[in-house]
Amino acid sequence: MVSVTGVIQSLLTGTLVGGFYGLFALGLTMSWGVLDIINMSYFPFAVLSAYVAYVTVTSLGLDPFISLIFSIPSFFIMGILMQLFFNKFKIDIFRSLIISFALFVVVENTLTYVWTADVRRAPVGFLGSSFFIDSIYVPVGELIAFLIGVMIVLANVAILKKTRLGLALRAVAENREAASMWGVNYSRMALMVSGLSMSYVAIAGLFLAIFFPFTPSHGSLFIGRVFAVTILGGLGSVTGAFIAGIILGVAEAMAAILLAPSWSPLVAFLLLLIILVVKPSGLTWR
Amino acid sequence: MSLLRVMNVTKSFGGLKAVNNVSIEVPQNLVLGLIGPNGSGKTTLVNIIAGFYRPDSGEILFKGERITGLKPYHIANKGIVRTFQLTRVFKQLTVLQNLMTALNSHKDFNQQQVSEILTMLDLQHKKHVIAGNLSYGEQKLLEIGRALMKNPDLLILDEPTSGISPTIIGRLTRLVKDLKMLDKTILIIEHNLNVISTICDRVVVLNYGEKIAEGTFEEISQDQRVISAYIGGFTP
Amino acid sequence: MTYLWQKITMVMALSASFAILFALPYLGISAFMVSFLLSVFIWVTLAVSWNILSGYTGYFSFGHTAFFGSGAFASAVADFYFSIDYLLTIPIAGVVTTGMAAGLGLVTFRLRRLRGQLFALTTVVLTSVSSIVVINNWGSGIVMYSVKAFWPFLNIPHVFYTLALLLCFASIGISMAIYRSRLGLNLFAIRDDEEAAEAIGINTFNNKMLAFCISSLLVGIAGAIFAGWIKYVWPETVFSINYSLFPILMSIMGGVGTWVGPIIGAAILTTIFQIVAGGEAVLNNIILGSLLVAVMIFLPHGVYNLVLSGYRRIRRSARL
């Protein structure tokens, strides 16, 4: 019933869409794995970045990617401020959850206040289109999101391997006390990491605006998937998260075309479960 | 007869043989020292005995009964209790609660036994202190005390003196001596050879996962291979 | 001696407050208060049960939604499709969710490495899996306008209030008992250092399983009662992420790992939600969020701890 092209197609689109899930999870995996902060507020912040893109397109009539010029730095700073706050009050993982949830509520409702709860959609032109290789279609926006994800992962790997920060990161991810013994300046590194995570969130948010019409509460739709991807990828592992995202995406797409869309999340999650039982450490590639 | 018999136990991680065909006998009411350079497989061997690792081959008999591959808690309840190289007390529980965890139920609680042990550790006055707030050395003592609460037939101490102050080392050696008086059977891993020489009846030397010598401290200190294993850093 | 004394006070306090709360509806408080308290009871149950596993053992569960939703649907399906007496569906719901928990426990608790993370994920997975299964079978929800139950049952005034109250106090009692019992000590030991706990002879697997099953049992029953009360069970709502998130927030707010904390947290948060419902909802929510932040900064260990230390200060000043 399903043709070969159909299967190949689903593999491709699944991979690309999964790349977006991975991209979305980068921020969380960093802050959870390295900083011991389960930051719920990333979801509405992503939506905020989406609104920034929306404004850039509709009011300024510019290309959505221009918005990154503004949003990445500002998000980076916000991340640093957030981390300064967390450091100042010595927020542990439990309190981080509740505080970031509070932020979640504040940000989401502020968005509602400013833009109303109404649906927004940024006209994205060719980003919403796709090109064809024979009868296989390749959606442009998803492709770009995927490539950016890949770039981030590669950059991240390079950082981990080459730089002092990378060494520190790995050390902390392994064992924080030990790391501090070895003279890793934890709090400064934490600022860096938090800033990075937030910039990842900004990027994810941009694509939120490119792919979907959205409302202030749109971020919540992704909580389940993002958490799954984060934990499966192995906390703190950017590469892991990205690959986990792709696995999830592909599984969903395949299930959707072979079984029924309404079952696809089930298949995807069961797959995650199986992988975990086989490889309990999660897909930790550091 | 001997309390614990480790027979031709082998355990390898990846290619490296951490423990290679080692056999040990721990006789009743004796303090057996287990020494060797870093990475010689001492801790691995303890983990195998205590059931944290499953040996690739070989058998472990306790009181003549096969305990190979049992779960750690099971082995502990059979009477082998171990401590850890980096102490692992329950940091958020009080000293008393830490001791209580060793009992199988609140009913077994015995005020006298507790106070005895606390005196032995001399921690009586810190009964209700959160374990996390104790000094590292005191945590070590507490960990041993917790083990004693189970009145184990065999007590395994993994480097009790590592990373603690000389005064506490003194307290520890005294403690172990007291236990010896009480005819406890102890398997002790140690770097500090003075401690070994003062408290151990017999000593087993491991190197690269293999048993290279066994005997009294005097005997093994003459042994050529042992000396070469500890390149020079070995003055009885 | 003191132990006995405080045991007595505890029992008296519990039974007293139970009596009060039980009597309230008959003392002519407004029906709104009745149904509001009912929702408080359900939230307290959820928070307390979350605390029994995650608070005591440190195993972070995001799976309450799964158990709550499944409980609700187990009851609804049994009542609607198999026309089983509603009262019987409550234990059925409990059995179902306990079974789920047991199954999940068997998978996760056996695995040695990365226990916490793995468990967290599997609970997330369980949530979506169960919700998807339900959605694919009863996606448009089940309307229980005609709850099938033996005749006097429906005529009992405030019946759901009473059920929720009973459940709430049952879970509080259980949570307290565990906190003071040997099981509690084992769970704390597991939370602090699982390997050490094993080494000292604690069967960590059984203890975790027990805690998990008790916790999920309570949640399942809560779901069943909720279903009967709300009378319209719809996946989108009973499988809402809130049922995973809020119990966690409530416990942390009240004081995680203590047995009183979750109760306080649940009461406070539910009340706040009622207050912010009126008028400028959006602004209220912004205020609510800021308030939560403040609480977490100034009460790092939850409200209960504030109460405790406050009490101590009074005692001290009294002694001087």
Place this chain on the structure above:
Amino acid sequence: MPEKNNEGAGGRKISRRKAISSTVAAGAIVGVGVVAGLGGYFAGSSSGGRVQTITQREMVTVGGQTVTVGGQTVTVTNTVTQPTTVTATVTGVAGTPKPVVIGYTLPKTGGFAANGIIHDIADEVAVRRINETGGLLGRPVQRLVYDDRSDISQIPPLYERLITQDRVDLIVGPYATPFIAAAMPVAEKYRKVYIFDSYTLPKQARYEFAFSSWATGYNTDVEWPTLLFEALQNSAGKLPKSLVVVHSTHPGAAFIAGGVPAVAQRFGIQVLDVIRYELGTTDFLPIATRLKELKPEFLVQCGLVLDESNMRQALDKAGFIPYGHSSLWPAVGALLGLGPLGDGLISQSVFEAHIPFTQDAEARYFVENYQKRAREAGLAYWKADTQSGTSYAMFQILREAVRGSGSLNDEDIGRWLKKNKVDTIFGELTFDGPNNYGPMKTWIAQIQNGEQVVVWPPDYAKPRAKLQYPSPLAKGY
């Protein structure tokens, strides 16, 4: 273990700590009741107080004397645009009759808020209209709206609160099917007349005083598809040979989708597949891929809000767009955001801001005022349509019923409604069928060059508007 952490050293503390904790615990448990009680009561009374606050804006004349009403439920959006909020109390104004308070909840925050705000604005306009036309039985009307946070567990307590705490005179339904269903038992418990606007499970609205302002018809799952295919047959003059049904798990959508295949077969249309997706699905590429495989001539999508626009875009990316694509209740704004891609999408409609609907004076009032307010509120799509229309009609029906029965007693109102016809902005409604549903008055609309217009049946269609099928956008066959 915070409780233990701040335990200092020192003996005999253990017992005291336990004693303390036990006492505190006891206090806490009793506290649950007390805290909750106070909190709830405070909440009730505080909002009760807020009922009295009023805004200049809504000052109206009733029976010759000036009264002011209705500031209570000003939403964020209009306080932004209309900051002139003067607070005085109704009772403060001499000799004014006590206002009639109509209570209900709306999702002002959370997942359903996007449509919640539309309803809120429409309701506000409707209430102002009632007051400008003499209120109810000479008394001014004001709304008391709580935010249900898009969380169904909030619904029963809030409705209990409205009825027993705030003692509102009348209630109406919240927004969205499951919420309306959740409030129905409460309404039944107190035998309040229960009029609601967006309920799509007619077969389950069993309460004898439940009235839907949206005339979906009792057998909407059969009637609506029939109307759709009639429209294709007669207005477009062409029936598709094959179709695929794609539907969300939303109860109303699933209910209607369930009826489509049988009807399609009756029209000799081959049903290739029925595809169900989870509510809240965002990624429609897999479905699009599947459709591309099946290549149906027509796509019946039973989804809501954003599903259609997401689907449209996915189809476009996949390079397959069917000749025809129908849906139920899309967010038109999002579709128009797609530009030309949105064109040709067919959907349900009960009201659009064009002739013939706007020939009715009431409708014109509604359109003008709603669209003004919606623009002020900054909605992306501010046109009056089905969502806002049903919402406005809900208050129209309540108004007519109260005036007709000359009473605020729920029994009287309910019985009057069951017997009489009510004239609304989308024509005459009756409530004489099963579950108080009259005949279906839901029409076929289509997005044509950037605006949604009714195209079938002729007596409701925009003049000269025809159903466009097959769509010029179609590709991939």
